[in-house]
Amino acid sequence: MFKLFKTQGRARRGEFTTPHGTAQTPVFMNVGTQGAIKGGLSGDDLKTIRCQIELSNTYHLHLRPGDELVKERGGLHRFMGWDGPMLTDSGGFQIFSLAKLRKITEEGVAFNSHIDGRRLFIGPEDSMRIQSNLGSDIAMAFDECVGIPAEYDYVKKSCDRTYRWLLRCRDELERLNAREDTVNPGQVLFGINQGATYKDLRTEHMDAIAQLDLPGYAIGGLAVGESTQEMYDTIDAVEEHMPKDRPRYLMGVGTPSNIIEGVARGIDFFDCVMPARNGRHGHLFTWDGVINIKNEKYARDDGPIDSRCDCPVCRRYSRAYVRHLFAAGEMLGLRLAVIHNLFFYNSLMERIRSALDDGTFDSFRSTWSGVLDRRI
């Protein structure tokens, strides 16, 4: 399902085919947490912003409206009106970042819902069943996401357990895909590498999960407290141990520069809530850096957010108008900001792919890495 077309250094140009279409890689996945992109974006808007893979959150959808309800509606694609590729996370990260009173055992994790306090339990089989009910194209393995810094001994034990959980995920998804009433029988499982910033644990765990010959592998547990350099060093260490013929997904990362640097280190998939969240706060990406559209200096600025951007917001509206919408508290401001920022990210990936196609990625990297994140 993954075709690797070309490499430049460690950077890779490829494509990944799912039951709902093919995504060109490197790709940035657009996050629609609760079956919709925050900022009021619909399934149609995902096409407008040139989304290639939509990412939905298992934890949120399990709590509300419930994955069984979504399955009865024909799965999440039909429910939310998006017919392109979709990945679901395992719910693990949200359990470890949002839910209260967690208790981890070999079986799984008990926790209290952040919405109504209900006591709930999710283990590897539950996560697979929920993701199968949602019917995404790519299911992520249920893992423990350990915060950084963490004790070596704890991380080692956690990695071992995450490995045992992966075996259970694999078996359970195989069983679910064979069921007659499964929503998406072509759903595949990506494994997740853990090990905090301990390189020996990272590579040992990666070697173990690579043996399972899964359709894809993610690097998890980064962007959770370590420095950017530690993140890059960890990717460098793990990457050599990742199968060359499988896509690599760096979870929850990151800024435009993080993405360029991730591509340079052999990563194919990215996701991050940051562009949509920053957009809702008025922080807009441009090819000159990040502007705060709420700034008074844009009140009479008739130019587009970015004169080099071809998004529907930049083609039609001025900075002055978008600033007015933010100042007036109009919902349209948030919507236009999110459309612009996600379009910017998806365009960034298009330009990265073009540079790889043309063999000019090194030059692209040196021109833009470090530039696009700065506040101007």
Next chain:
Amino acid sequence: MFKLFKTQGRARRGEFTTPHGTAQTPVFMNVGTQGAIKGGLSGDDLKTIRCQIELSNTYHLHLRPGDELVKERGGLHRFMGWDGPMLTDSGGFQIFSLAKLRKITEEGVAFNSHIDGRRLFIGPEDSMRIQSNLGSDIAMAFDECVGIPAEYDYVKKSCDRTYRWLLRCRDELERLNAREDTVNPGQVLFGINQGATYKDLRTEHMDAIAQLDLPGYAIGGLAVGESTQEMYDTIDAVEEHMPKDRPRYLMGVGTPSNIIEGVARGIDFFDCVMPARNGRHGHLFTWDGVINIKNEKYARDDGPIDSRCDCPVCRRYSRAYVRHLFAAGEMLGLRLAVIHNLFFYNSLMERIRSALDDGTFDSFRSTWSGVLDRRI
């Protein structure tokens, strides 16, 4: 600029031409208070919902971002990305409903901004200058909107002053339209009839303003506390005194049944924030009545909001999905609800016009009046 094609009883089928295009009447104007429809709708969305005339609020835009700023940007049409017909209100209604510490004199109204408490003053000339700066196609006269019930003597004095203000509005707009730097030299003025529910004051005032031969006339000061029957009785009394060859606009009205009854009484233009506001609260119009989409009973309802509706929401999404978005607090829920409700209103007007074209309006009225407003 107004062509009357056909009548059925007092109901009228016509069209009104502005510098930004022609609107078919009877028409419902879609309210974009601060240069955007609440619920995250853009200028493009106005086309999608088949908006024929957009209505912007002078009071809000004067306060934020400021009408001078909008004029510098080329006017409100360009600023907000809407190239169709636009009407601006005079600011009067908001001064009387939102602003604090009002003091009315012959000159105009002093008041405190509801945003930052600034002391401000708007008189007839100011209202015209602001509306001229915004560059709408139809400017409304600056009037006093008296709450109901009100003392006869006060209403009489207020009507006389509103008449004197209208003369000042007319002269000022003529002067502004002749200026070289005017945004929209084809901007026209509609007069507004007042008089609370006192029929003699209403008709006397209407006769006086009709003499001025303005391009259109509105009935103001209704839907502010009187009963529905009092409203209909007032329209009945005034209508006979309105010029037949000018459009009539019933301000701030109303429910679908109010609109059908208004058309039956000879009204051509309507506006109301209700469909957008109700939408944001999950109250959705259908041809069976109003549903509350937040109700648990829609959680597993795979049908569209209204199976007889052709709007982009009903063509694509289920009640279950829209309900989920409301339950999860996703902005997209508000947006889809507002799109549906405004499309419903614009479709209602299309069906009213078709019925008038076909000579079947009486039957349309007896089938739908009273039905569409009920909660089901």
